[in-house]
Amino acid sequence: xxxxxxxxxxxxxxxxxxRTRLNRNQGAVVWFTGLPASGKSTTAAAxxxxxxxxxxxxxxxxxxxxxTGLNRDLGFxxxxxxxxxxxxxxxxxxxxxxxxxxxxxxxSPYQQERQCARMTSFPIPFLEVYVHCPVEECVRRDPKNHxxxxxxxxxxxxxxxxxxxxxxxxxxxxxxxxGSTVPNNVEILIALLRSRSII
Numbered sequence: 001x002x003x004x005x006x007x008x009x010x011x012x013x014x015x016x017x018x019r020t021r022l023n024r025n026q027g028a029v030v031w032f033t034g035l036p037a038s039g040k041s042t043t044a045a046a047x048x049x050x051x052x053x054x055x056x057x058x059x060x061x062x063x064x065x066x067x068t069g070l071n072r073d074l075g076f077x078x079x080x081x082x083x084x085x086x087x088x089x090x091x092x093x094x095x096x097x098x099x100x101x102x103x104x105x106x107x108s109p110y111q112q113e114r115q116c117a118r119m120t121s122f123p124i125p126f127l128e129v130y131v132h133c134p135v136e137e138c139v140r141r142d143p144k145n146h147x148x149x150x151x152x153x154x155x156x157x158x159x160x161x162x163x164x165x166x167x168x169x170x171x172x173x174x175x176x177x178x179g180s181t182v183p184n185n186v187e188i189l190i191a192l193l194r195s196r197s198i199i
Contacts (some may be wrong), residue, residue: 019099023057027086027096028198029121030189032105033114033168034131035160036146039177040105043131046182047189048103056199057099061092063106076157078110085113089120103196110167125198129189130171135160137178139174 020026030047041062051058063084067074071087074080085108092102104141108114118126138160139147152159159164168174173192175185193199 014098016099024199025051025056025058025099025101026198027126028125028127028193029092029096029097029117030101030103030127030129030193031092031108031114031117031196032103032129033108033130033171035133035135035138035165036107036147036158036179037141037143038131038133039182040107040114040131043129043175043177043185043189044103044105046186050186050190051101051193051199054199057100058101058103059095060103060105061088063088063104063108064108066091075092076163078157081109082113085110086120089117092117093121093124096121101193107112107159107165109159109163111166114168115196125196127172127192127196127198128168130168130174131177132174133177168169 016027030044032044034040041060041064044060044062048058048060066088067084070091071084074084085106088104088106092104095102103183104117108117114128118128142148146155147161149155150161155162159165173188175188177185190199
Protein backbone atom coordinates (compact mmCIF):
# COMPACT_ATOMS: atom_id res chain seq x y z
CA UNK A 1 0.00 0.00 0.00
CA UNK A 2 1.33 3.42 -0.93
CA UNK A 3 2.21 5.75 1.92
CA UNK A 4 2.54 8.83 -0.31
CA UNK A 5 -0.65 10.44 1.07
CA UNK A 6 0.95 10.45 4.51
CA UNK A 7 4.15 12.21 3.41
CA UNK A 8 4.50 15.84 4.46
CA UNK A 9 7.15 17.81 2.51
CA UNK A 10 10.00 19.14 4.65
CA UNK A 11 10.53 22.89 4.59
CA UNK A 12 14.20 23.88 4.26
CA UNK A 13 15.47 26.68 6.49
CA UNK A 14 17.63 28.11 3.66
CA UNK A 15 15.65 29.98 1.01
CA UNK A 16 16.17 30.02 -2.76
CA UNK A 17 17.01 33.73 -2.60
CA UNK A 18 19.73 33.05 -0.04
CA ARG A 19 21.24 30.35 -2.24
CA THR A 20 21.09 32.67 -5.26
CA ARG A 21 23.04 35.37 -3.42
CA LEU A 22 25.66 32.88 -2.20
CA ASN A 23 26.07 31.05 -5.54
CA ARG A 24 25.90 34.16 -7.77
CA ASN A 25 23.30 32.38 -9.91
CA GLN A 26 19.77 31.07 -9.72
CA GLY A 27 19.25 27.35 -9.49
CA ALA A 28 18.01 26.19 -12.89
CA VAL A 29 17.70 23.18 -15.17
CA VAL A 30 19.06 23.47 -18.71
CA TRP A 31 17.86 20.44 -20.67
CA PHE A 32 19.78 19.50 -23.85
CA THR A 33 17.81 17.26 -26.20
CA GLY A 34 18.70 15.96 -29.65
CA LEU A 35 19.65 12.90 -31.64
CA PRO A 36 22.51 10.67 -30.50
CA ALA A 37 25.84 12.19 -31.61
CA SER A 38 24.20 15.58 -32.23
CA GLY A 39 26.61 17.29 -29.83
CA LYS A 40 24.55 17.54 -26.63
CA SER A 41 27.25 16.43 -24.20
CA THR A 42 30.03 18.27 -26.04
CA THR A 43 28.10 21.55 -25.92
CA ALA A 44 26.91 21.06 -22.35
CA ALA A 45 30.45 20.23 -21.16
CA ALA A 46 31.82 23.38 -22.78
CA UNK A 47 29.06 25.45 -21.16
CA UNK A 48 29.78 23.81 -17.79
CA UNK A 49 33.47 24.74 -18.10
CA UNK A 50 32.64 28.34 -19.00
CA UNK A 51 30.11 28.80 -16.19
CA UNK A 52 32.44 27.20 -13.64
CA UNK A 53 35.31 29.44 -14.70
CA UNK A 54 32.99 32.43 -14.22
CA UNK A 55 32.40 31.37 -10.61
CA UNK A 56 28.96 29.80 -10.93
CA UNK A 57 27.71 26.62 -9.28
CA UNK A 58 27.10 24.22 -12.18
CA UNK A 59 27.00 20.48 -12.79
CA UNK A 60 26.48 18.36 -15.90
CA UNK A 61 24.24 15.29 -15.71
CA UNK A 62 25.04 13.27 -18.81
CA UNK A 63 22.52 10.62 -19.87
CA UNK A 64 25.16 7.92 -20.39
CA UNK A 65 26.78 8.54 -17.00
CA UNK A 66 23.44 8.39 -15.20
CA UNK A 67 22.64 5.11 -16.94
CA THR A 68 25.79 3.54 -15.45
CA GLY A 69 24.53 4.22 -11.91
CA LEU A 70 21.13 5.53 -10.92
CA ASN A 71 19.42 4.25 -14.08
CA ARG A 72 21.50 1.15 -14.79
CA ASP A 73 18.40 -1.04 -14.37
CA LEU A 74 16.67 0.64 -17.33
CA GLY A 75 16.74 -0.34 -21.00
CA PHE A 76 15.57 1.62 -24.03
CA UNK A 77 11.95 0.59 -24.42
CA UNK A 78 9.47 3.49 -24.44
CA UNK A 79 8.52 2.62 -20.85
CA UNK A 80 12.14 2.58 -19.67
CA UNK A 81 12.90 5.80 -21.52
CA UNK A 82 9.98 7.44 -19.72
CA UNK A 83 11.27 6.28 -16.34
CA UNK A 84 14.80 7.38 -17.24
CA UNK A 85 13.58 10.92 -17.90
CA UNK A 86 11.40 10.91 -14.77
CA UNK A 87 14.39 10.07 -12.59
CA UNK A 88 16.62 12.59 -14.36
CA UNK A 89 13.93 15.23 -13.86
CA UNK A 90 13.64 14.58 -10.14
CA UNK A 91 17.41 14.54 -9.56
CA UNK A 92 18.00 17.69 -11.60
CA UNK A 93 15.26 19.52 -9.69
CA UNK A 94 16.80 18.57 -6.33
CA UNK A 95 20.20 19.82 -7.48
CA UNK A 96 18.68 23.03 -8.85
CA UNK A 97 16.88 23.57 -5.54
CA UNK A 98 20.32 23.39 -3.92
CA UNK A 99 21.24 26.40 -6.05
CA UNK A 100 23.09 24.78 -8.94
CA UNK A 101 22.69 25.33 -12.66
CA UNK A 102 22.07 21.74 -13.71
CA UNK A 103 22.88 20.86 -17.32
CA UNK A 104 21.09 17.69 -18.45
CA UNK A 105 22.33 16.12 -21.69
CA UNK A 106 19.97 13.32 -22.67
CA UNK A 107 18.39 12.25 -25.97
CA SER A 108 14.93 12.41 -24.31
CA PRO A 109 13.19 11.68 -27.62
CA TYR A 110 9.55 12.19 -26.63
CA GLN A 111 7.86 15.57 -26.36
CA GLN A 112 5.57 14.41 -23.55
CA GLU A 113 8.47 13.31 -21.33
CA ARG A 114 10.31 16.58 -21.87
CA GLN A 115 7.15 18.47 -20.94
CA CYS A 116 6.89 16.36 -17.80
CA ALA A 117 10.50 17.29 -16.99
CA ARG A 118 9.58 20.97 -17.32
CA MET A 119 6.55 20.52 -15.06
CA THR A 120 8.61 18.60 -12.51
CA SER A 121 11.11 21.45 -12.37
CA PHE A 122 8.49 24.14 -11.68
CA PRO A 123 8.93 26.71 -10.14
CA ILE A 124 12.65 26.23 -10.80
CA PRO A 125 13.56 27.79 -14.18
CA PHE A 126 13.70 25.15 -16.93
CA LEU A 127 15.27 25.84 -20.32
CA GLU A 128 14.91 23.36 -23.17
CA VAL A 129 17.81 23.48 -25.63
CA TYR A 130 17.27 21.69 -28.93
CA VAL A 131 20.62 20.54 -30.24
CA HIS A 132 19.84 20.29 -33.93
CA CYS A 133 21.96 18.16 -36.22
CA PRO A 134 20.83 16.26 -39.35
CA VAL A 135 20.72 12.51 -38.82
CA GLU A 136 23.08 12.06 -41.77
CA GLU A 137 25.72 14.09 -39.93
CA CYS A 138 25.10 12.18 -36.70
CA VAL A 139 25.61 8.90 -38.61
CA ARG A 140 28.81 10.27 -40.13
CA ARG A 141 30.18 11.23 -36.71
CA ASP A 142 29.02 8.08 -34.86
CA PRO A 143 31.75 8.35 -32.16
CA LYS A 144 30.53 5.27 -30.27
CA ASN A 145 29.63 3.19 -33.36
CA HIS A 146 26.03 3.11 -32.12
CA UNK A 147 24.48 4.07 -35.46
CA UNK A 148 26.49 1.39 -37.23
CA UNK A 149 25.30 -1.19 -34.70
CA UNK A 150 21.71 0.04 -34.88
CA UNK A 151 21.66 -0.11 -38.68
CA UNK A 152 22.98 -3.70 -38.56
CA UNK A 153 20.32 -4.64 -36.00
CA UNK A 154 22.77 -5.15 -33.14
CA UNK A 155 21.14 -2.36 -31.09
CA UNK A 156 17.34 -2.24 -30.84
CA UNK A 157 15.19 0.83 -30.10
CA UNK A 158 17.90 3.25 -31.25
CA UNK A 159 16.68 6.82 -31.68
CA UNK A 160 16.92 8.07 -35.24
CA UNK A 161 17.12 4.57 -36.72
CA UNK A 162 14.69 2.12 -35.12
CA UNK A 163 13.01 4.47 -32.62
CA UNK A 164 11.48 7.91 -33.19
CA UNK A 165 12.71 11.34 -32.17
CA UNK A 166 10.07 14.04 -31.69
CA UNK A 167 11.55 17.48 -32.34
CA UNK A 168 10.77 20.10 -29.67
CA UNK A 169 7.75 22.19 -30.55
CA UNK A 170 8.72 25.29 -28.57
CA UNK A 171 12.28 25.01 -27.26
CA UNK A 172 13.80 27.93 -25.40
CA UNK A 173 16.57 27.98 -27.98
CA UNK A 174 17.93 25.95 -30.89
CA UNK A 175 21.63 25.47 -31.52
CA UNK A 176 22.99 24.03 -34.74
CA UNK A 177 26.05 21.87 -34.18
CA UNK A 178 26.52 21.06 -37.87
CA GLY A 179 26.73 24.68 -38.95
CA SER A 180 28.22 26.44 -35.91
CA THR A 181 31.18 26.02 -33.59
CA VAL A 182 31.07 24.97 -29.94
CA PRO A 183 32.33 28.41 -28.73
CA ASN A 184 29.61 30.16 -30.75
CA ASN A 185 26.93 27.90 -29.31
CA VAL A 186 28.21 28.47 -25.78
CA GLU A 187 27.93 32.22 -26.38
CA ILE A 188 24.29 31.74 -27.43
CA LEU A 189 23.58 29.77 -24.26
CA ILE A 190 25.35 32.25 -21.98
CA ALA A 191 23.24 35.03 -23.51
CA LEU A 192 20.10 32.96 -22.90
CA LEU A 193 21.00 32.41 -19.24
CA ARG A 194 21.63 36.13 -18.79
CA SER A 195 18.35 37.05 -20.50
CA ARG A 196 16.49 34.82 -18.02
CA SER A 197 18.40 36.31 -15.04
CA ILE A 198 19.87 32.91 -14.15
CA ILE A 199 23.38 34.38 -14.17
